[in-house]
Amino acid sequence: MNSSINASSKYAYHTFESVEFSGVFDRIVNNDLTGECKYHLFIRYGDKVYMDVKGVGEIVIPFAELQQNKYWKYYYDLSLLLTNNKNMVVQDLKYSSEYNDCQLYDEARFWSIDTASIENDLHNNTLMIISYDDNCFYKICPYDLENMGYTSQEDLNIFRQNYMMGYECENMWGIYYNLAIEYQTNLIQKKFEEIL
Template sequence: MSCRGDYHLFLRSGDKVYMEVRNAGEIVISFAELQKNKYWKYYYDLSLMLSNDMHRLIKNETFNKDYDQIYGYTAGRVYTGDRVWSLDTAYIDQSDMKDFKIIPSGNVCYYKINPFDLEGMKYSTKQELEVFELGYMNGLERVKWFSSRSVIYEKIAIEYQLNKMEKEYEELSEL
C-alpha cells in the first residue's frame, strides 16, 4: 500500500508475524492469531500477491533523509526511527480519490525494525495486542471502506500477477 495513505507492512519468520499498520502501531503475533482477523488476513494475503520477491530484502541507508514526509513526520513532528529495510514489492497507490493503480516497485514502505531481528523478538502481550486492535479499528476510513476497496485491491493484484506471469511466459518462449 502507498505509505501516504493507509499501509500494512508484514514480515514473517516461521510462525512469528510482525505487522505494522499506519496509525495503529506494530505488533508481533503468531500466524494463527493473524488468521483470526479478517482484515489482517486479507491484507497479509494481498501483500503476498504484490510481492515481487518475498525473500529479497532491500537496504536503503538514505531513506530516512529523503522520505520522512511519507510517514507523516512533518509540521514539527520529529521522526527518530531508522527505516532502512524494505522488501521487493509492488504496492497500490491512490493518487486521487478515485483511481487506484499498481506501482511495480521503487521507494515503498520501510520497516521500523531490522527484519533479521524478528526471529528473536518476543510476541506482543495480550495488552499490547488489545491496544493495537483498538487503534486498528479506530481507523474508521480503513474499516468503513474495506468491503468496497478490498474487491478493487484484489482485482488489481490479480491483474498484476497475471501480467507478471504473461511477461515470464514470453521470456521463456524466447529461449
C-alpha cells in the same frame, strides 16, 4: 535466521530461505495538492509474524492469530500478491542512503522490500498498480524478529482497537484484490512471453 548477502556501495541485499517479507502500500490522492499513504508491512519467520500498520503501530503475533482476523488476513494475502521477491530485504546503508521521506515514517528506516504499490487517484478517478515503488521500509532490523517476544494481550487489544478505529477496510477489498490478481497475471504472462 540465516541469509546470503550481496552488497554495493549503497545497498545490501539480504536473501533468506526461511523468512518471508511482504507489504501493501496504498497511496490515496485526493487532489493535486493532498493525499494520504497507508501501509501494512509483514515479516513472517516460522510461526511468528511481525506487522507494522501506518498510524496504528506494530505487533508480533503467531501466524494463527493473523489468520483469525479477517482484516489482517486480507492485507497479508494482498501483500503476498504485490511483493515481487518475498525472501529478500534490502538494507539501505545508513551513510549512503537516498531515502528521506519524513512525511511517511516517524523515524529513519533502512530496511525495504521490492513490492508494487496501489495508487488510488480520487481526483482523476484512476486506480493502478505501480510495479516497483521504493516506499515499504521496516521499522525493525529483520534479524531482530527471531529474538522478539510476542505482543502482550493488553497491547494486542489496544492495537486491535486502534486498528478498527483507523481503517475502513472492506469498501476497497474487492477492487484492490482484483487489481492485484491482474498485476500477477500480467507478470506471469510477461515471463511466459520471455521464455518463448
